[in-house]
Amino acid sequence: MDKWGGQLALEQMELDPVFAERMTRKAWGENLRRCIQCGTCTGTCPLSEYMDYGPRKIISMVRAGNKKDVLECKTIWLCASCYECAVECPKEIKITDVMYALKQQALLEGKSPKKLPVPVLDREFFNIVKKRGRNHEMWLIAITILKTNWLIGLGLATMGIKLMAQGRLPIFDEAIKVGTGKKGDLKKIMDACDEIEREEASA
Amino acid sequence: MKYLYYPGCSAGGTGKAYDESVVEVFKALDSGLVELDDWNCCGATAYMAVDEAKAFALAARNLALAEDQYPDEDEIHIVAPCSACYLGLLKAKRYTEADPKIGGQIRRALKAADLEYKGKCEVRNPLDIFVNDIGLDKLKELAVRPLEGLKVACYYGCQIVRPYSEFDEPSNPVTMDKILKAMGAEIVEWPCKTRCCGGMLTWSTGAGKELNYILLKEAWKAGADVIATACPLCQFNLECFQDKIRAKYDFNEEMPVAYYTQLMGLALGIDESKLGMKRLFVPPKIPTLTG
Ligand code: SF4
Ligand code: SF4
Numbered sequence: 485m486d487k488w489g490g491q492l493a494l495e496q497m498e499l500d501p502v503f504a505e506r507m508t509r510k511a512w513g514e515n516l517r518r519c520i521q522c523g524t525c526t527g528t529c530p531l532s533e534y535m536d537y538g539p540r541k542i543i544s545m546v547r548a549g550n551k552k553d554v555l556e557c558k559t560i561w562l563c564a565s566c567y568e569c570a571v572e573c574p575k576e577i578k579i580t581d582v583m584y585a586l587k588q589q590a591l592l593e594g595k596s597p598k599k600l601p602v603p604v605l606d607r608e609f610f611n612i613v614k615k616r617g618r619n620h621e622m623w624l625i626a627i628t629i630l631k632t633n634w635l636i637g638l639g640l641a642t643m644g645i646k647l648m649a650q651g652r653l654p655i656f657d658e659a660i661k662v663g664t665g666k667k668g669d670l671k672k673i674m675d676a677c678d679e680i681e682r683e684e685a686s687a
Numbered sequence: 688m689k690y691l692y693y694p695g696c697s698a699g700g701t702g703k704a705y706d707e708s709v710v711e712v713f714k715a716l717d718s719g720l721v722e723l724d725d726w727n728c729c730g731a732t733a734y735m736a737v738d739e740a741k742a743f744a745l746a747a748r749n750l751a752l753a754e755d756q757y758p759d760e761d762e763i764h765i766v767a768p769c770s771a772c773y774l775g776l777l778k779a780k781r782y783t784e785a786d787p788k789i790g791g792q793i794r795r796a797l798k799a800a801d802l803e804y805k806g807k808c809e810v811r812n813p814l815d816i817f818v819n820d821i822g823l824d825k826l827k828e829l830a831v832r833p834l835e836g837l838k839v840a841c842y843y844g845c846q847i848v849r850p851y852s853e854f855d856e857p858s859n860p861v862t863m864d865k866i867l868k869a870m871g872a873e874i875v876e877w878p879c880k881t882r883c884c885g886g887m888l889t890w891s892t893g894a895g896k897e898l899n900y901i902l903l904k905e906a907w908k909a910g911a912d913v914i915a916t917a918c919p920l921c922q923f924n925l926e927c928f929q930d931k932i933r934a935k936y937d938f939n940e941e942m943p944v945a946y947y948t949q950l951m952g953l954a955l956g957i958d959e960s961k962l963g964m965k966r967l968f969v970p971p972k973i974p975t976l977t978g
Contacts, residue, residue: 510739530883534894562894564886565732566845571857580850587736601891609733613745617727619696625890636891643927650966652701660725667801668755670727673748676799677741680792 504549510585518575519543525569525579535559539569539579546582555595560586561602601632616659617670623657688762690816691753692720695772695919696728702769702919704963708948709768709813711962715829715955716821720766723753729767729775732886743789744796746779750810751802764809766816768948770918774846777810781851812847813948814862814917815854826869831956833871836974839950840877840911841867842902844884844921857881863947867915870954871975877909889924899924900936907940913971915947922946926968943971 526538563583590596596603605628629637647653663671698706713720735742767773782789841863849857864874885895916922926944952962
């Protein structure tokens with residue numbers, strides 16, 4: 485095979501400068517262009533072995549505007565947010581937050597791999613907390629399994645029973661009142677965020 | 688100055704033993720904890736993956752609530768034992784105070800619920816409080832039942848020590864080592880103090896389980912009788928998947944994984960039943976307790 489024949493591993497034809505620009509507008513983004521592609525992040529990342537692209541490649545793909553590959557990859561969902569890369573990066577790039585921003589965008593555009601439990605779990609977690617102010621561990625895992633791969637659930641059943649017997653997996657988990665309309669109401673805060681985001685999007 | 692307890696969502700569930708032992712240890716140290724009223728989830732790692740502005744506002748609501756509930760305190764120290772809570776609250780505090788754009792958004796969102804954050808909250812982890820407020824000398828003095836002969840691998844995980852915390856070293860933290868040493872335990876050297884436990888990946892992926900295999904094996908190789916943890920998710924990951932790890936990898940041991948506050952509690956003479964020892968899959972054998 486002609487090694488120099490030009491074979492695109494990534495769909496690099498679809499470069500989207502608007503996407504690159506948009507990502508740099510996030511909380512962490514302004515210094516993204518300083519990346520020198522040294523690979524320290526990938527070297528320190530405990531999960532890079534399992535990723536389709538390591539964090540270094542992700543940074544260069546974001547910069548290039550390689551939107552499709554970046555939003556559809558598994559890598560971002562394998563980031564455990566351990567911040568190892570971020571504290572080691574010589575250019576102080578907040579790689580963990582880059583990963584977060586990509587996850588947000590992938591979910592927003594419905595691009596995350598459908599059968600992967602993590603993105604489904606993230607969204608369910610968000611919904612649960614929005615409704616009751618606090619997480620509900622049992623419900624979170626159950627609904628994620630139902631929506632992705634119930635075989636994982638079979639593997640977890642014995643553990644679940646053991647945890648319940650130890651009082652570590654309550655069916656009724658404490659919550660707070662959301663939507664009271666009073667001072668401190670979480671719903672009011674979330675509604676205000678929606679408004680802020682609408683303004684941002686139209687700006 | 689006031690210590691205000693932020694238990695976090697896992698305190699009522701998988702991390703119950705952490706909650707129980709933290710509360711008991713603070714009691715034994717005469718620094719009783721009062722729980723923040725009406726607190727909400729810190730957002731952990733999942734919320735930030737969905738929505739940035741909401742994740743910040745969610746965490747910041749807790750800080751604003753603390754100030755609202757204790758208007759006469761000049762300094763409120765929010766005690767967050769869970770790693771994810773600690774990081775989530777600390778990150779929200781940093782951005783509210785220092786980032787003009789995000790800070791402005793957070794303040795505006797809080798204001799919609801008639802709340803305001805003035806910057807009177809410090810976010811503290813118990814490791815920090817035990818070493819820097821209480822002091823190792825006092826801890827040593829109070830250890831009526833020292834953990835002699837117990838070999839401990841101290842496991843800090845990720846988010847307690849980086850990237851925002853300042854009380855310990857990000858890659859070679861020592862606070863837990865010092866605390867448990869003051870409690871009479873022997874601390875083993877091992878290379879995985881802050882290596883990742885897989886976080887939310889462990890229950891759903893093989894990669895996550897492999898990370899835990901590495902941690903368990905290294906702790907065992909170092910001669911540890913128990914791994915001491917400071918995070919409910921680390922504890923859960925390390926403890927609850929051992930059968931699956933034994934089935935797949937060359938590892939045949941049962942490694943006890945306890946909260947360091949449970950071990951502290953035992954050394955401080957607190958009754959086992961109050962420390963949630965029965966909530967562990969494999970309770971550690973404490974030489975000074977079993978004789
Ligand atoms: S460590 Fe920092 S500078 Fe080096 S490749 Fe990664 S992001 Fe770029
Ligand atoms: S924060 Fe994510 S990308 Fe960075 S080292 Fe940890 S798992 Fe890897």
